Amino acid sequence: MGTNSADSAGTNSAPENAAIELKKVHKRFGDFTAVQDFSVQIRKGEFFSLLGPSGCGKTTTLRMIAGLEEVSGGSIWLDGGDVTGLPAYRRNVNTVFQDYAIFPHMNVLKNVYFPLRMRKIPLREALPDIRRMLQLVNMQDYENRLSQQLSGGQRQRIALARSLVNRPAALLLDEPLGALDFKLRVAMQQVLKDIQRNVGITFVYVTHDQTEALTMSDRIAVMKDGLVHQIGTPNDIYKDPATAFVASFIGDMNFLHGAYAGDEDGVDVIQLGDTVVKGKKRRYTYSGREEVLVCLRSEDIVISGQAGMQNKISAVVKRVVFRGADYEIGCALKNGDELRCVVSASMMDSAFAPGAPVTLGCDDANVITFPKSQGRDILDYGGGEEA
Numbered sequence: 233m234g235t236n237s238a239d240s241a242g243t244n245s246a247p248e249n250a251a252i253e254l255k256k257v258h259k260r261f262g263d264f265t266a267v268q269d270f271s272v273q274i275r276k277g278e279f280f281s282l283l284g285p286s287g288c289g290k291t292t293t294l295r296m297i298a299g300l301e302e303v304s305g306g307s308i309w310l311d312g313g314d315v316t317g318l319p320a321y322r323r324n325v326n327t328v329f330q331d332y333a334i335f336p337h338m339n340v341l342k343n344v345y346f347p348l349r350m351r352k353i354p355l356r357e358a359l360p361d362i363r364r365m366l367q368l369v370n371m372q373d374y375e376n377r378l379s380q381q382l383s384g385g386q387r388q389r390i391a392l393a394r395s396l397v398n399r400p401a402a403l404l405l406d407e408p409l410g411a412l413d414f415k416l417r418v419a420m421q422q423v424l425k426d427i428q429r430n431v432g433i434t435f436v437y438v439t440h441d442q443t444e445a446l447t448m449s450d451r452i453a454v455m456k457d458g459l460v461h462q463i464g465t466p467n468d469i470y471k472d473p474a475t476a477f478v479a480s481f482i483g484d485m486n487f488l489h490g491a492y493a494g495d496e497d498g499v500d501v502i503q504l505g506d507t508v509v510k511g512k513k514r515r516y517t518y519s520g521r522e523e524v525l526v527c528l529r530s531e532d533i534v535i536s537g538q539a540g541m542q543n544k545i546s547a548v549v550k551r552v553v554f555r556g557a558d559y560e561i562g563c564a565l566k567n568g569d570e571l572r573c574v575v576s577a578s579m580m581d582s583a584f585a586p587g588a589p590v591t592l593g594c595d596d597a598n599v600i601t602f603p604k605s606q607g608r609d610i611l612d613y614g615g616g617e618e619a
């Protein structure tokens with residue numbers, strides 16, 4: 233009964249097959265490369281997201297896993313078996329798309345019954361399963377409703393129930409909440425996450441919404457132009473972005489122009505305008521007086537005079553924006569770079585007014601740097617041209 237298989241979802245008992253494995257998967261359309269060398273092992277019961285801007289190759293990747301698109305290179309494995317050459321119907325996965333097509337001429341019950349009917353399971357026998365699925369998506373009171381008598385969120389829940397009733401080993405979801413308004417979207421995120429926990433099915437979830445990916449996923453693959461920039465937990469990706477693109481795509485990041493000024497006890501020393509900051513995060517090594525991108529998250533910066541503050545940077549307040557719970561303060565450094573920081577409403581000081589000189593500070597551990605050449609990959613950065 234219960235869940236779809238006896239797999240020990242969520243445990244780390246080692247020698248188990250990955251639910252889904254991509255080995256150097258490649259996809260070309262003509263001479264255009266849509267996905268490059270994608271390798272990953274997705275664990276059983278994992279909530280795994282593909283995140284990236286429009287056109288980065290998320291849907292193409294999902295379609296290759298589903299068997300709806302052929303790979304141009306590499307292989308795809310489901311539960312330890314190579315399925316690269318198998319058609320979609322022979323893979324134990326199910327796909328839910330953005331437009332949640334459910335059959336308009338069938339009521340809710342018949343819609344959810346449909347996949348079981350295809351397998352010639354009599355309704356009488358299927359009923360307990362159907363009802364369990366309807367309960368799971370909280371639609372048990374709607375059995376006789378037709379599609380057009382349901383809201384978008386309700387239709388999407390029926391589409392989910394229908395895709396789960398066959399108990400696939402994995403569910404592939406392509407922006408399934410994309411058509412819903414913001415509030416419903418947030419509510420459905422919770423529904424989806426709860427369902428995934430309850431049934432223990434592996435989810436591969438496509439989204440271009442970073443908040444959605446951060447809040448729902450166990451791990452995320454961040455993609456750009458067909459290339460995977462980083463695979464990691466939301467925490468990894470947020471705290472330790474592997475590339476400047478990831479840093480710019482996730483959260484609110486400041487990018488500043490700096491220059492490498494040497495090593496001090498295993499910490500990078502970076503010249504930033506007329507001050508020097510130290511950075512502990514060291515993904516890249518630099519030489520000489522190489523120019524670097526310095527990344528600081530707005531919430532990691534403290535403003536003015538706090539005791540024990542590391543990396544003091546002088547600046548002048550340019551803008552103060554009230555945002556309800558907090559203020560965003562935009563400051564200009566001497567070299568013209570701008571740095572945004574966040575001050576909670578309760579900590580706000582009238583001294584932080586446009587024109588006021590301030591001292592900004594940040595921890596060594598929160599200073600992230602990238603080679604300057606990565607500037608061309610980042611979003612909203614004014615300094616890429618001259619590279």
Ligand SMILES: Nc1ncnc2c1ncn2[C@@H]1O[C@H](COP(=O)(O)OP(=O)(O)OP(=O)(O)O)[C@@H](O)[C@H]1O
Nearest residue numbers: 261264266284285286287288289290291292293440
């Ligand atoms: N059948 C096809 N023929 C040619 N090019 C294609 C085809 N399908 C997709 N592409 C191209 O491959 C790239 C990746 O497309 P894909 O649909 O995977 O992007 P995506 O990340 O899902 O984007 P979005 O967020 O807009 O849905 C795009 O540049 C797209 O134009």
Ligand SMILES: [Mg+2]
Nearest residue numbers: 290291292406
């Ligand atoms: Mg897509």
